Amino acid sequence: MIDNHLGYKDVMESQEIDNEMVFKIKIKDIKKGELFKKKVDSKTIYERLDYDRHEKKYETAHVNGNNFYYLKGAVEVWVGFTY
Numbered sequence: 001m002i003d004n005h006l007g008y009k010d011v012m013e014s015q016e017i018d019n020e021m022v023f024k025i026k027i028k029d030i031k032k033g034e035l036f037k038k039k040v041d042s043k044t045i046y047e048r049l050d051y052d053r054h055e056k057k058y059e060t061a062h063v064n065g066n067n068f069y070y071l072k073g074a075v076e077v078w079v080g081f082t083y
Contacts, residue, residue, distance in 0.1 A: 026074055027073060028058065031048070
């Protein structure tokens with residue numbers, strides 16, 4: 001288990017980027033409304049929205065636009081960065 005300051009239990013990996021620690025976890029383990037990146041060095045930021053029971057996936061949205069995406073709960077994303 002990786003020690004983290006965000007309180008996540010199932011952290012798979014951590015890296016230090018620009019003097020801050022970022023953590024790789026599954027999208028199902030982050031809270032609604034939380035921001036994440038799909039890749040550690042990505043400039044694109046997404047927000048986790050509701051779980052869609054019909055699609056059986058998590059709805060996500062691009063922060064700077066109206067693009068919506070559905071991701072399975074096992075998709076690994078990066079959290080812990082400053083926006």
